[in-house]
Amino acid sequence: MKTLALFLDRDGVVNKEIDYANRIEDFIFVDDIFKLCKKFQTSGFKIFIVTNQSGISRKYYSEQDFLNLSEWMSIRFSEEGITISKIYYCPHHPDITGPCNCRKPKPGLIKRAEMDFDLDLSNSILVGDNISDIMAGKNAGVGINILIPTNILPKYLLSDFHR
Numbered sequence: 001m002k003t004l005a006l007f008l009d010r011d012g013v014v015n016k017e018i019d020y021a022n023r024i025e026d027f028i029f030v031d032d033i034f035k036l037c038k039k040f041q042t043s044g045f046k047i048f049i050v051t052n053q054s055g056i057s058r059k060y061y062s063e064q065d066f067l068n069l070s071e072w073m074s075i076r077f078s079e080e081g082i083t084i085s086k087i088y089y090c091p092h093h094p095d096i097t098g099p100c101n102c103r104k105p106k107p108g109l110i111k112r113a114e115m116d117f118d119l120d121l122s123n124s125i126l127v128g129d130n131i132s133d134i135m136a137g138k139n140a141g142v143g144i145n146i147l148i149p150t151n152i153l154p155k156y157l158l159s160d161f162h163r
Contacts, residue, residue: 002120012129022061056091105135
């Protein structure tokens with residue numbers, strides 16, 4: 001049986017949107033993100049973060065800076081009893097590095113997760129705060145794609161979710 005996934009965009013969904021967040025001291029979790037993840041994890045979903053990180057190619061911060069912050073973020077989730085199965089990121093920007101298949105709205109990050117974890121995308125969920133997140137989910141075949149306001153998890157996501 002294939003595994004269900006909850007895909008979360010990072011900036012604006014997991015953490016408060018701050019332009020090119022790359023330092024622990026600037027990273028503020030969105031209210032109720034732990035509650036949301038716990039709910040889906042308890043329901044059998046694996047949790048993934050899929051994020052565009054063009055700040056790397058723009059040289060606003062290094063890839064190692066991103067990886068360090070990601071490790072800290074994963075530890076914070078773990079402290080809340082939540083496992084982030086993997087963080088998939090695109091370090092590219094088309095004006096700097098040229099086109100790629102991983103920058104949302106392309107499906108590359110999600111398709112990589114599907115292959116790595118044998119996921120059932122058609123019954124999985126993606127939550128994003130940008131139309132490019134939603135298009136990535138649709139382009140990958142994710143069954144439910146939810147566009148939310150930046151920095152706000154709507155209460156319906158925290159209630160019982162019925163498909």
